[in-house]
Amino acid sequence: MPQLNGGGGDDLGANDEMIPFKHEGEQDEKIQENAFTERDLADLKSSLVNESEINQSPNVTAPGAVRRGQQGYQRVYSDKHRDALDEVSKHQDGGLYKAPAYSGYPFLMLPDAYLPNGSMSPSSNKVSVVQQSHGMHPLTPLLPYSNDHLNPSPAHLPADINQKPGIHRHQSQDLSGFYSLPPGGVGQIPPSMGWFSHSLMLGPSGMHPTGIPHPAIVPSTGKHEHDQYDRNMYSKPHQQAKQEKEPKKPVIKKPLNAFMLYMKEMRAKVIAECTLKESAAINQILGRKWHALTREEQAKYYELARKERQLHMQLYPSWSARDNYGKKKRRKREKQQDSNSDPGSPKKCRARFGLNQQTDWCGPCR
DNA sequence: AAACCTTTGAAGAAT
DNA sequence: ATTCTTCAAAGGTTT
Numbered sequence A: 001m002p003q004l005n006g007g008g009g010d011d012l013g014a015n016d017e018m019i020p021f022k023h024e025g026e027q028d029e030k031i032q033e034n035a036f037t038e039r040d041l042a043d044l045k046s047s048l049v050n051e052s053e054i055n056q057s058p059n060v061t062a063p064g065a066v067r068r069g070q071q072g073y074q075r076v077y078s079d080k081h082r083d084a085l086d087e088v089s090k091h092q093d094g095g096l097y098k099a100p101a102y103s104g105y106p107f108l109m110l111p112d113a114y115l116p117n118g119s120m121s122p123s124s125n126k127v128s129v130v131q132q133s134h135g136m137h138p139l140t141p142l143l144p145y146s147n148d149h150l151n152p153s154p155a156h157l158p159a160d161i162n163q164k165p166g167i168h169r170h171q172s173q174d175l176s177g178f179y180s181l182p183p184g185g186v187g188q189i190p191p192s193m194g195w196f197s198h199s200l201m202l203g204p205s206g207m208h209p210t211g212i213p214h215p216a217i218v219p220s221t222g223k224h225e226h227d228q229y230d231r232n233m234y235s236k237p238h239q240q241a242k243q244e245k246e247p248k249k250p251v252i253k254k255p256l257n258a259f260m261l262y263m264k265e266m267r268a269k270v271i272a273e274c275t276l277k278e279s280a281a282i283n284q285i286l287g288r289k290w291h292a293l294t295r296e297e298q299a300k301y302y303e304l305a306r307k308e309r310q311l312h313m314q315l316y317p318s319w320s321a322r323d324n325y326g327k328k329k330r331r332k333r334e335k336q337q338d339s340n341s342d343p344g345s346p347k348k349c350r351a352r353f354g355l356n357q358q359t360d361w362c363g364p365c366r
Numbered sequence B: 001a002a003a004c005c006t007t008t009g010a011a012g013a014a015t
Numbered sequence C: 001a002t003t004c005t006t007c008a009a010a011g012g013t014t015t
Helices: A012-038 A041-056 A063-095 A173-178 A225-234 A236-245 A258-274 A279-292 A295-315 A332-341 A349-353 A355-360
Strands: none
Touching: A258 A279, A258 A295
């Protein structure tokens, strides 16, 4: 597993690269924060892109170039964070899910109101990840994993679930510990979690046998997936009716990566601060805030993402990211691909000239 | 109505 | 082994 790559030795070079960027990010952050509070919002919006270009990559003029440059940096950067994460994991794997920072993470995002009995608030374990204070969607991706949903009666579950062939991807003790219930919690997650460990067990519209939709599963309608998901959350009968109408095969979405989890948590906060609503702009801010995070702060999300992937893998052993390839139709990308596939358009400008010589890149690459 | 935009990270495909 | 592509979320914008 890539994220477990101990990184083969934390080369100090990584740190050397990390530091300047981080400072840069912090500066940006300060600027950004000031912008939120002092700058006219319209100015902020209009200057957002320019500002980011100036701050992040002075040599770059085109947004696309920013993207490319960052991609080049990205891998190194992510590797470094994996290193950081590994460091954290080294500390946490032994006790992470038995305690502290992340124990019961899936429940962390759960408003107390959703907690079993309403009494077992994991507040003591809450990390800053908690979202409701920002008006975030209370039902985060991991909500369905909560014991609130596990609770509702294993009686609903097929008796032979754990005996289903092909779903015996080894159950990591790590994971079962990770999703362990609070002491005194009502339900107990079966060690195997096999009761909902295969997509085949899901209804036509991605409903869990318990009636709780898994966040990674959406009806394959393409558009308005999220709306449907939200409706599924709150209107069960309606959903059931729809379930009958839609024999379509459910789409299992990719598990969220660290940054996506971070975005999900922070989006509402950023929107509240700057009143921007345009996701593209918000995401730019979030990207910069992400870089401004400390390693430890980021490590939290890498760890959460790792658990997400683990659980996703257990829930849908046969799922592959490839399954969703081609589900989205592209308009512009195709053009870009065409230009890239052009024999006269060298794809490897970045590799050839490096990020510091982007002026030597061909037009499309710039 | 559907794709785009914009971000980072993970996975898979391609080279 | 390295590079490239696609998708994950989100919601206003563009086509």
